[in-house]
Amino acid sequence: MIAADAPSARAEWRNGWTVVLAALFGIGLTSSHVYLMGPFIAPIERDYGWTRAQISAGVGVVTFLGAVSAPFVGILLDRVGPRRVALPGAVVFCATLALMGLAPANVRVWWVMWTMVGVGAVMIKPTTWTMAVAGLFDRSRGLALAVTLCGTGLASSVLPILVTWLIDTHGWRAAYPLTAGIMALVVLPLFFLFFHGAADQRRRRPVAASTPPPEAVGATVREALRSARFAKLTLAGFVFTTAAIGITANLVPILGSMGLSRTEAAGVAGLAGLTSVIGRLGTGFLIDRFNGNYVGGICVLIPMIGCAMFLAWPGNVPLMMVAVIVLGLALGAELDIVAYLTTRHFGTARFGTIFGMVSSVWSLAVAVGPTLANHLYDRTGSYAPAIWAFLPLFAVASGCLFTLGPFPKFTGSAPQAGASPTS
Template sequence: MSGRLDRDARTEWRRHWPVVLAATGGVALSTVNAYSIGLFIDPLEKAFGWSRATISLGPALTAPLAIIMGPVIGGAVDRFGPRRLGLFGAFGLITANLLLSLVGPALWSWWAAWVVMAIVNLFIQPTIWTSAVAGYFRDGRGLALALTLCGSGLGSIITPFLAYELIERLGWRLALVGMAVFWSLMVLPLIVFCFTSVRDEERKRVPSGAPKPDYVRPPIRHLILSRHFFQLAIAGWLVASVVLSLVPNLVPLMTWSGIDRGEAAGIAALLGISSIGGRLTIGFLLDRLHGPLLAAVAVCLPIMASLLFLGFPGSVGAASAAVLILGVALGAELDLIAYLTARYFGVRSFGLIFGSIGGLITLGGALGPLFVNMVYDAAHSYAPALWTYVPLCLISAVLFLSLGRYPAEDPDGAADQPDPLETACQPA
C-alpha cells in the first residue's frame, strides 16, 4: 500500500509541480508588506512627523476586512477558480505598493493607500494558492501544501533584508518601487504561466458559447452545521490564539525572564528556521500518518515551550529550545488546517471552509497578542498567560483527536458527508 501511494504521489508531482512552484511564489508575495512594514516606520516618522501608532493603523486595516470577507473569497474560489483571483491579487499588490510610494505629507493619503491594500490582500490570501494545490494532489497533498506555505518562510528571509538595503541605498520611496519591481520579476511570470487549478481547467474545457456546467457543491448549511466544521474551526482558532500571541512577544518575554535584549533577538531568529523545518516535516508525515493524531501532537508543542520559559527563567539554552519548538508549531498550524479541510470537506468546498476558518485564525492572531499584553500590564508578568496556554492547547488537541476517520473522497474531490440535519431526523 505504501509503495502504491508513493508511486501515485510521484505521478502527481511530475504533472503538477509547476502549480506548486507558482503557488509558493504567490504565498511569498502575500507576505511582502507584513515582513517589511516595520522597516518603513522610522523613515516615515522622520519624513512626515507621523506618530508610530498612526503609521501602524494603516496596516491594521487589513485584518478586519480579511476576517469578514474570508468566507466570501473562499466561496468565490470554489465557484470561479483561483487563477483569476490570484492574478488580480498579484498585479493588484504590486500596483498598491507603487501607490504607497506616492503617499504624504497628508496622513490621510497613507491610510487611503492601505484601504486599497486591504482590498487587494483579499485576493492573495493562502486560500487562493492552497486551493489550487489541494485540487491537483491527493496522495502527495500534505507535502505539496507544506511546500506551498513555505512561501511565507521564503518571504521572511528575503523581504526584510531587501527592504533594509533598498531603504539605506535609495530612500523609502524608491525602496517601495524597488520591492515592487523585484517581486514582479520573481513571481508574476510564475503565476501568469504556471498557476491554474482543476476548476480553471474545467472552465476552459467547455466550448465557447456552450452552457456552463452546473456548479456542484454541498449546501452551505450541510457544511457549516457539520461537527467537523465546528471542531476544525474552534481547534484552529485556539491554537492560533496561542501561537500567534507568543510569536510577536518572544523578545519581551525573554527579556522579562532575564535574558539580554540583544541575545533574545538572536534567539528569536531561530523561529523562522524551525518553522520551515516543522512545516516540511508535518507535510511529509501527513501523507503517511493520520492527520488528526499529528495535529493533536503539534498543538501540544506550545505547552512544552511555555513550561520551558516558566521552569528555566534566564536560561539561554531553555529559551532556544522553546523557540525551536514553537517554530515547529507555527510551521505546522496552517498546513494541518489546510490538509484536514481538504480531507474532511473535499476540494470542491475547500475555499469556503478554509476561508471561513482562516478568518477565525486571523481573529486569533489579532486578539491573542492583545490578551498577552493586557495580562502583562495587569500582573507585570507573562506567567499567567503562559499557564493559560496549557488548557487551551489541550482542548484543541482533544478536538482534533475526536474528528474521527476521513470521509470517502470521490474522484471529483468531494467529501461524502451526511447532512447533519437529515441524519438527526432519521429514526434510530
C-alpha cells in the same frame, strides 16, 4: 480518504510541481506586507512624527479586510477558480503597494492607502494558493501544501534584508515602488505561466491525459456549516493561533523580560523562523502517511513544552533556545494542518468557501493573541500570566482535532451514505 484510483505521489508531483512553485511564491507575496513593514517604521516616524502604532496600523487594516472578506473571496474562488482571482489580485496588490511611497503627512490618508492595498491582498490570501494545490494533489497533498506554505519563510528571510538596503540606498519613498516592482517581476511571470487550478488543467489537457487531476468532490457549504467537524476545526484554528501567535509575535519582549539582552533575545527569537520551515515540511510528510487528526492533535500540544520551559527556567539562554525551537516547529505546522484537514473532512468541491470561513475566524486570532498577551503584561508587569493563560488553549485545540472523527468518503458532490461530514 484517498481514492483507490488516485495517481501515485510521484505522478502528482510530475503533474503539479510547477503549480506548487508558483503557489509558494504566491504565499510569499501574501505575507510580504507584514515582513516589509518593520524597516519602514523608523524612517516614516522620523519624517512624519507618527507613532509606531499609527504606522503599523496599516497592516492591521489589511488583516481586518482579509478576515471580513474571506468567505466572499472563497465563494468567488469556487465559482471562477484560483487563477482568475490570483492574477488580477497580484497585479492590484503590487500596484497599490508601489503607491505607498506617495503617502502625504496625513495618517488618515495613510490608512486609506493601506485599504487600497488590502483590496488586492484579499484576492491572494492563502485560500487562493492552497485551493489550487489541494485540487491537484491527493496522495501527497500534505507535503504539497507544506512546501507551498514555506513561502512565508521565504518572505520573512528575504524581504527585510532587501527593503532595508533599498531604504538605506534610495530612501523610504523610493523603496516602496522598487520593492513592489521587484516582487512583480519575480512573481507575475510565474503566476501567468504556471499557476493553474485543477479545473484549468482539465480544460487545457485532453481527457486521456495520463495523470489527470483528481475530481473535485466533497460536502456542500450547508452540510459543512451544520457539522460538528466544522465547529471543531474552526475552534481549533482560532484558539491555537491565538496562543501561538500571542507568544511568537512577542518573543523578543518575552525573552527580554526574562533577563536576556535585546541582542540575545533577537538572536534566540530568530530560531523560530528557521525551525518553522522544518516543522511545516515534517508535518506535511507525516500527515500523508498517518491519520491527520492524530498528527495534528499531537503537533498542537508541542508548544506546551516550550511554554513550560519559559516558566520553569526563565533567563537560561540554552534552554530558552530549545523552547523557541519547539515553538517554531509547532508554528510551522499550524496552517498546513488546518488546510489539509479541511480538504479531508469536507473535500475540495467547495474548499474555497469552506476554508475561507475557517480562515476568516483564524485571521481574527492573529490580532487577538498579541493584544491579549500585551494587555496582561501591562496589568501585571510580566508575560508569565499570558503564558499560563495560553497553555490550556493548546489542549483545547488538540482535543478538537483528536475528536474530528474518520475522514468521509465522497462521490460526486456529496458524501456516500453513512459517511456524511455532518456526522
